[in-house]
Amino acid sequence: MYHSIRSLMSVAALSLAFPAFGADFNAERMAPEREWAVIVSPYAWAASLNGDGSLAGFDTDVDVPFSDVLKHLDFVVMGNVEITNGFWGVYFxxxxxxxxxxxxxxxxxxxxxxxxxxxxxxxxxxxxxxxxGGQTVFNRPRTISIEPTAGIRWTKLEGTVHFLGLSAQKSADWVDPFIGLRVNADLTDRWNLFSSVDVGGFDVGSKFTINAQSYLGYRTTMFGKPTILRAGYRVLHQDYESDDFTGANKFRWNVTQHGPVVGFSMRF
Structure with a gap:
């Protein structure tokens, strides 16, 4: 039974290898100030996981390399949409x-x-x-900028177990507020560096979360649209605890996810 609980926690870890990307995959402001733009950013995160968890009174280590993620993965979709006028904006x-x-x-x-x-x-x-000094290939001045950010992240985890002809389904969900800072720097006319860090939880959802990432981007054109190809690395730590499905024990998720990220940002 301990082995099955450990397996369940490991599979949960595989699922949470793809947490909320939020504003982390930021796109360059590729239009003049005050001109509104929609920036679409599909991405993929090849995350490994390390930490510990508790379920149904059992404690287990969470140690999942990305090779195991691929082995158990059935379906995944990820994407970010940003609406901005170059001075402020929102993202989903x-x-x-x-x-x-x-x-x-x-x-x-x-x-x-x-x-x-x-x-x-x-x-x-x-x-x-x-x-x-100078301009980018999108005819924008090369700049460095600093952007404070704030938002919320909702996570829902659903588990289904089938055994001896019986089945059970349980779920847990929580909301984490976060605040952070983003830095965007034009290294050359084509190369761009984006980094950000945010902290959250504050015992509203999780006890504590920290999310840090850095991406190197290359400006080009795809399908006639200004595009930035991006590659980098991301680290996300979440420490969440609540009552589990037994009602007598705690569900604990104290896990750090880390790995390379690839994707692109296209302006419309």
Whole structure:
């Protein structure tokens, strides 16, 4: 039984390898000030997980390399949409992940299914901007800017177990507020560096979260639209605790997710 609980926590870890991306995959302001733009950013995060968790009174380590994520992954979709006028804006982020795993328990097959849905929304404004000289290939001055940001992130974890002809489904969801800072710098006319960090939870949802990432971007054109190809690295730590489905024990999720991120941002 301990092995099955450990497996369940591991599959949950696989699902949460794709947490809320939110404003983390920021696109360059590719239009003049006050001209509104919509920037669409699909992405993928190859995350490994490390930490610990508790379920049904059992404590287990969470140690999941990305190779295991691929092995158990059934379906995933991730994307970010930002609406901005170059001075302030809002962003929306969504991910949905499905994983599944078969285990043997007492000579019988135990089927575990996990669905994770995460929705984020936030806002930002440009508090500081300085020109670096020259222009980008999108005919914008090269700049460095600093943008405070704030928002909320909703996460829902659903688990389904099939065993001996019986099935059970349980779920947990929570909302984390966060505040942070984004820095955007034009290194050359084509290369761009974006970094951000935010903290949240504040015992509203999670006890504490921290999210940090940095991406190198390359400006180009795709399908006639200004586009930035991006690659980087992201680290997300979440420490969440609540009553689990037994009603007598705690569900604990104290996990750090980390790994490379790839994607692109296209302006419309």
């Amino acid at each position: 982020d969504a991910q949905h992940v499905r994983t599944s795993q078969d285990e043997q328990l007492l000579a019988n097959e135990l089927d575990l299914g996990i669905k994770t849905t995460s929705l984020s929304a936030g806002a930002f404004f440009k508090a500081y901007e300085a020109e670096l």
